[in-house]
Amino acid sequence: MNFADILATLPAADHLRGLDVVDATGAVVHHIPAAPGKMGSLRLYHALAERFGGALNADAVAQGIAWFAEHVADARARPGAHPNIDLLLDAQTPGKGWRLVPLAA
DSSP states (O other): OOHHHHHTTSOOOTTEEEEEEEOTTSOEEEEEESOTTTHHHHHHHHHHHHHTTTBOOHHHHHHHHHHHTTHHHHHHHSTTSOHHHHHHHOTTGGGGOOEEEEEEO
């Protein structure tokens, strides 16, 4: 399946104003706003938060990479162009103990 097909299967995120990725101290290390051009990533990360109890562990990272589908190749070819995918492609991300925190609107 491609990203659009996968996205159609994920829970809605229109009730959110964004999602924070936080470290063990609660500091925000990454933010995904509810903004045009970001809603697909917000929906995907929200689904990861629900499926993995908010943990951004190795399983969540692998699932996120799979869900981003065809966009992963472009992210690998153009680092920095897709920061929400880059976060998942960083080999160190799963071991950092980060949490996914959806922000209610």
